[in-house]
Amino acid sequence: MNTTTNQLVDALNRAKNDAVQPNLVSDVRFEVVPDPTWVKxxxxxxxxxxxxxxxxxxxxxxxxxxxxxxxxxx
Incomplete structure (x- = not known):
């Protein structure tokens, strides 16, 4: 998660990774809620x-x- 843009920039799905399949950000079902305490x-x-x-x-x-x-x- 880029703290400047609040964009998800990369993701890893362990099951797909273990199966040697491509990983896409869209493969990960996780809603990121930006936290103001994160380092800018x-x-x-x-x-x-x-x-x-x-x-x-x-x-x-x-x-x-x-x-x-x-x-x-x-």
Whole structure:
């Protein structure tokens, strides 16, 4: 979920993934309710079975990940 646009940008259906079938956002039946406490300018990863945010990743104004320079291998 992109916290800037409140758009669902990716999804994973474990059953389809395990069956080596394509995953589409439309395959996941989960209504995302934006939370004002989510970090702005980020993408949050939500565990749909618990509705908990398990990760948030910073993104730029175009929605691309911001990678810290110290995390790039030499």
């Amino acid at each position: 300018n980020s993408v949050v990863i939500i565990e749909t079975s618990t509705k908990h945010v398990i990760e948030n990743l910073p993104v730029d104004e175009n929605g691309w990940p911001i990678i810290a320079k110290d995390s790039i291998p030499l």
